[in-house]
Amino acid sequence: MLTSYLFPISYAFLLFPVAALLFTLPFLIVQYRRHGYIHKLRGALLYLFLLYLMNALFLVLLPLPASRHNAPPAAAAWVQWVPLRFVLDIARETGVVADRPSTYWHLLKERAFLQAVFNIFLTVPFGMFLRYYFRAGWRACLLASLGLSLFFEVTQVTGLYGYYDYPYRLFDIDDLLLNTTGGLLGFVAAEWLSSRLPRMDKLDDHLDLTGKRVSYTRRGVALTLDWMLLYPFLALFGAFRSPVAYLIAVFLYFIVLPYATNGRTFGKWVVRIRIAGSAPRLRLREIVLRNGPLYLLLGGLHALYISETFRQFPKIVIAFYAIGLFAVDVWVCLHLLTRLFSRSKKPFHDAIGGTTHIIT
Template sequence: MLDFYLFPISYAFYTFPIAAALFTLPFLVVQYRRHGYIHKYRALILYLFLLYLMNAFYLIILPLPDSIHNSPPKAESYAQWVPFHFVTDIVRETGARLDSPSTYVRLLTERAFLQVEFNVLLMVPFGMFMRHYFRTRWAICLLCALGLSLFFELTQVTGIYGIYDYPYRLFDVDDLMMNAAGGMIGFVFAEWLGRWLPRIDKLDERTDLSKKRVSYTQRGIAFLFDWAVLLPFFVVLSVARVPYSYVWIIIAYFIALPYMTNGLTAGKWLVRIRLKGQGDRLSLRELIARYGLLYLLAGGANVAFIRSGAHGISPILMLLFALVLFIFDMAIAIHFLRCLFNRDRRLIHEEKSGTSHVITAKSDRTGSSQQQEAR
């Protein structure tokens, strides 16, 4: 019986790194947008919640039938609608006797009793997460527990929503009841456990965003989102053969837009950061110096190399260009790595332009009101 449960649990742990990798980007975006930074305890709880959900789901659906063309279950109905029918199953299958307390221990090894125990224990962590992290009330926790249990039951009775010809497990109203009971037990237990754990809603009370450094991860997400926005425009202008399309895009998006919004782009807005210059507002000189070095010089050299190949330049010149560009890019990469591992160093385009990234306060929608500077 123990192997029956260990098998899906092991699969959950095997596949957790894949799920965690897929979960990380949306997790980072939401956390940066909501809080402005990543709190390690909050991250730990959410990844544990993901691991729990994977274990619960695998325990419900595994093991799978050998073929999608499985045989119908040997039952008159695909659903059991009689509440507390598990009591009848336990009485019928158990070797324990009411008049003999010494036989009660047999319940711990019998299928009917263990199935009820499993359905209760399955949802205890869910109730704990709902109260401790999501700070829900008992009624919301109960509804969510019933909703998750109903999802599990429908997944089973529909043969994983039609993947299998027939259900390989049946819908049981007792499972819904025991799952909901487990969720509420976890909800109550979380109150006791919460006395020794940090309160999720109090994590940011003593956090001073002015002392928080804007991480390269946060900046990297903003960079990726900005270029995801720009890529379709870049493709359209290139297909239309607009002269100097790359230069116009850089000027419009990275110089004109941040000048009008005082340091915001779509990507920076997404992760709650903005550019800050020497004064209250960014100047054109600062933006031109920053993005002229970053995108027009460093980025433009690479774009020019790519486009020069389509203009029939001699192979010798192309080889010389490639060699110079390789040395140039390697120097930039080494400089970036040195800044990455040494917080006292600043990227050259920031140092020369006198600009830096700051974390915006929740009330700062345009970058012109209250700000929290990150050193």
């Protein structure tokens, strides 16, 4: 029976890096937006919670049938509606004699007992996370644990919501009771945990965000969001097959918009940062000198290279242009890497514009 548990756990750990990678961008956005920075304990707990949910889901769902066209389950009904049926199963299978304590250890070898224990412990961490991290009350923990268990049971009895021809596991009302009990036990156990770890609602007390440095990770998230928003407009302007369309879109978004909003774009607004100049109000000259070389000049050179108009140039011109553009890209990448590891030096566009980033 232990082997049947190790199989799904190994899959959960194997796929966790992929899930963590997909989880990172939403995690960073929420943390920057809600708290203004990334706290290591908060981040570690959220990734641990993700790993737990993956393990719980895989333990419930795996192994899957070998084919979508699976056989119906060998049972008269696909739903077990009798509460506490597991007690009768344990009594029927047990080799325990009530007046002989030496036989009690037989419970550890009996399927029905181990299955009940598994269903309880499956959601104990869920209740602990709800109370310690999310600061949930017992009613919310009760409903959330019941909801999680119901999700597991419905997913199984519907054959992954119709993906398989027949259910490959039964819907068991006892699983709902035991999983919900486990969540509440975790809620109680979290009281002991809370007394030995920092309170989640006190992590940001006495924090001065104005003194924190804006990391390049945070800038990168903002830039990613900006280009995700801007890309559809660039694709629309791309119908004109001219680099001029790119220059217009970028000028409006990275010059006009930050000037009008005092250093904010959509991405910077989401992660709560802005470009700051030498005065409380960002000057037009500062934003032009900062974003012009980066987005208009450097970006414009790339837009020209991939434009339809550029393809009409002589091949020798295209070749030298590509070599020169590649050299510029290498220099920019190396320059930004050196600034990544040097907090005292600004990247070239901030140095030219006399600007910096601040947390809002």
